[in-house]
Ligand SMILES: Nc1ncnc2c1ncn2[C@@H]1O[C@H](COP(=O)(O)OP(=O)(O)O)[C@@H](O)[C@H]1O
């Protein structure tokens with residue numbers, strides 16, 4: 001449904017997107033994961049034809065976007081990073097307006113607006129203005145606005161920033177339902193938990209480049225026998241020194257919970273336990289789990305996703 005090849009876009013001397021390629025099939029959710037400033041929104045703007053790329057190709061179901069009134073644009077539904085709604089119109093009137101902009105009218109418009117409101121769980125608040133909504137409800141209405149013209153490709157740019165966990169879960173359920181109905185979905189985020197929960201495949205971007213692209217499971221497998229170990233410890237651990245120890249690639253302490261990512265777990269863990277004991281940190285509990293996408297990003301870039 002979407003093919004992006006070697007996309008590049010600079011703003012003056014700033015290379016926002018250097019080389020991004022990705023593809024999304026019908027029914028597939030692809031996560032575009034990267035830290036702030038990685039080039040996610042610029043990639044989205046180029047895909048939607050809002051910004052002209054310097055080079056590279058974007059094909060929607062095999063067709064390029066040519067010009068502002070390109071019919072290909074109707075195939076795309078965009079949920080922009082900044083909420084864009086008419087605060088003084090009710091929710092239903094907002095959706096009618098978005099539908100009308102695509103030339104949809106009459107009973108089809110009514111049906112589409114009803115379906116969109118139903119999907120995002122706002123049918124009972126249809127008359128109310130977004131100004132009376134919570135942040136999460138506005139986000140959901142913003143998603144509904146992108147659905148009224150029934151696009152085949154839905155692109156969401158960080159749609160859960162600043163919302164409550166309940167709305168977030170509702171949005172995830174909506175997106176899973178839309179994918180099950182065959183929509184191709186691009187979901188940009190800097191939250192690795194979201195990408196992991198939602199995406200069939202994840203494209204990790206950093207400094208305008210794709211640094212890895214695979215299923216969440218494969219990305220984590222690429223770390224081999226790196227594991228995450230959580231210790232319940234006494235005292236404040238010198239995580240800077242701990243990071244110098246063999247195999248330790250991540251070390252964070254919050255209260256008495258110390259979280260480490262350790263490469264070659266079997267070989268390195270005994271030394272870490274000895275290191276902690278030698279510094280007088282009583283270890284009360286140890287639990288190990290699989291490395292996560294944060295660790296994948298760290299191993300690829302040497303930095304954390306959220307720093
Ligand atoms: N209109 C613009 N003019 C100049 N620089 C921009 C503009 N838009 C984005 N940038 C810069 O391009 C880089 C990528 O930005 P963006 O695509 O918004 O990243 P993301 O969405 O991943 O946070 C950032 O360094 C940002 O400051």
Ligand SMILES: [Mg+2]
Pocket residue numbers: 040041042081157158
């Ligand atoms: Mg952005």
